[in-house]
Amino acid sequence: MNRRTFLRATAVAGGTTAFSGAVWQAAFAVGPAQPGPSPYGPLHAADANGLRLPEGFVGRVVARSLQRVDGTRHTWHPAPDGGACFRDGDGWIYVSNSEVPLVGGVSAVRFDASGKVASAYRILNGTTLNCAGGATPWNTWLSCEEHDYGLVHETDPRGEKPATSRPAMGRFKHEAAAADPERKVVYLTEDQPDGCFYRFRPNDWGDLSAGTLEVLIGSGTGAVRWTRVPDPQLWITPTRRQVPGAMRFDGGEGCYYTGGVCYFTTKGDNRVWAYDASAERLDLAYDDDLVTGGEPPLRGVDNVTGTSSGDLYVAEDGGDMETNLITPAGVVTPFLRLLGHDKSEITGPAFSPDGSRLYFSSQRGKSGVAAGTDGVTFEVRGPFRR
Template sequence: MFIGAAAASSPQVLIGRAQAQMASELPLPVGPLANIPDVEHKTLTAGAIDGVDDEVFAPPGFDVRCVAREGLNPLTGEPAPFGYEWHLDPDGGAVYPAADDGGWVYASNSEDTPGGVGALRFDADGNLIDAYSILEGTRNNCAGGQTPWGTWLSCEETTGGQVHECDPFGSAATAVRKPALGSFPHEAVAIDPIHHACYMTEDGGNQRFWRFVSDESDLSDDNGVTRMGLESGTLQVLSIQGFEDGGYPEAADARSPQPVTWETVDIDTSGRVLFPTFQNDETTQGTRFAGGEGIWYYEFPEALRQTPAGGSVPTRGVMFFATKGDNRVWAYDIENQLIEIIYDNDNMQMETGFDQVDNVVVSPSGDVLVAEDGALMRLVVVVPNGQAKLLMQITKGGSEITGPAFTPDGSRLYFSSQRGPSGADGSGTGGATFEITIPEEYRTAPVASTPDGETPDTDRPPTGSAGALTAATVAGAGIAALANRALRPADE
């Protein structure tokens, strides 16, 4: 769907104040992006890739540049065969700090066949200095996840899809397939480093929420970080009490914490799941979810851990994930095995509502962002109990926003317009990848959310240590909100 000129001239009107609050809405942390002004049309910063009006809108002071466009060499802006060519349909992505020079790498999936993963290498000043492939010969690489030991898990969103582990500083030759994680339409992954589990979303109309729990033999030490081999362990699907065996949880039944169990799933040596996924529109194991999308792991600082209603121990780790088919964001309390919906369009009314929630990403300053897969093509800052803010919108239609990821210091945000203008003259629709520079005043520490819906004062003392993503405390029946141990995105 194309958004016309009227919408393009003032896209900020597409976000409105919440008309109703969820019965068990959680006090999520609020970062400085809650105070951004209305967006404006941006003229892209000049560079090797320029000359096309992508109709990008962002707040004043937020510079935008195109760092890669499909069919062109990101370093020179020249089409093939002059060096490495940026891939078609850029999708999920993540940023990795470089230990040698203070720079970083942005890894980006290609949701095409053949797919794969490309990488953009930046120096400490943000100059693009290299571009290369880290995975080849795969299909429909949608999202994925960043591991605590510094690799990228790239997911094939296709029948029989696999997860491939890639080195963002390496090459395609070093990528390794991980059949123990199952063979199905993988969307995204996130690692729980405490319990050595890999959580996975599955895209589709009626799919499952998965996890892989490593055996002791699957674990090794990697420079002080416990590394999961992702080769020996147990594959499981989640069942919400009352919605087992293919049950679908209605929103009213899941807006307060619900107990869950995990059911073991058998696979063969290729990763093929050995239970029938569908049988007369019913399944044999697990709760149904309406199109699993982005997922993110958080660990609470010890001082902020509390026992939620229905729990038995203080919450330590939470998995957040989105389901696009019903526009929901979920929170799973790992220690207490409780799950609840924290956002859905039925009870969080905006003028347009969320338009197919996809990636869920959090800035180092504690801002909760949701990217959309629908026609509105927005990147939205979610402000608990208050007004959602529009951070970025692309009004050149027929695309979707993919791969949002922050640099560790929060100074830059990368994302792609998956079917945005491509080629030297912008006449193609193969996609483009962008960078937004975040002004310093919007990179301060987060604060606790306010219950009255007013935009919080970000000059107040932070609720946690400086530079860390802090957590709000448990509220009533809520599980707990966001906290941070390290930047661990998963898009998508």
């Protein structure tokens, strides 16, 4: 019996429990998400930029790597990766990491109330391989470096305050971060084949300069617990190997917290995990090996974000170059597809503060050049469920 057949049988027998929290409690009573029709209907033919979208949605290009952002003198960075949106007066700001070595950092685009680009600028320089990250409740952007000694850098989306490294959050191959204001912790993923899932408990909420790094302990879905990492900053033994019993995850990627649940993805096994923070239990929102209704629509899981309606949006690294929607009803279905970018990945999905616009990038664009010099950042506007 292969892995997929075994896992499907286990799920049917009740061995894979559904996660609780928010409106998702009933959705997965019989297992993780399954393919189904989109609440937005089918995807239409591609537009001039190669975007296939549902009825009522329109897309545009916001920025291209190594070219000036329209209406500004700022040159957009290569290899755009993780991103987030922040309210700014009557407009908003979209920040975007650059996943290149030595000069990675972060750039930002400010939009006015009408959605027109007002300015673009740098908010972090001189860092390396800035992959994903996460927004904080105090409106800063945590930009994470993806290498063995990588740091989390706290940045100001407006670019008015200097960026600050946060070594207390650990030195490891960081991927993404998600703040939990109820428990006053920040969850962190690690992009290693035997990586871990962490949380950082700052001594003072709102100040990430000092605190305790903890790692998740468990043996699979079900009850889990946390244990302190002894040496998160200066180590001989990597953080993921310091605590016996630490749960292993095959390539941690995106991370998103909402409604008492932290969702995170693992690319090695195409899973979307759900950590129920109040119950301290771990379950699966999606697993391509547990799809029973035909071929799995979601492969190459990567960055993840969501809306106030409870919908999750999961970007693909490769796959069909889609962003898939996972609904509270337990349906997984394509929301958009980008044609002609077959050697790229979709990165940085984030919604504008009012939920009407989705931003994301094709990291390597049509050429697929590894340096990301052909990256493209998009905006999709339409009747999103809110």
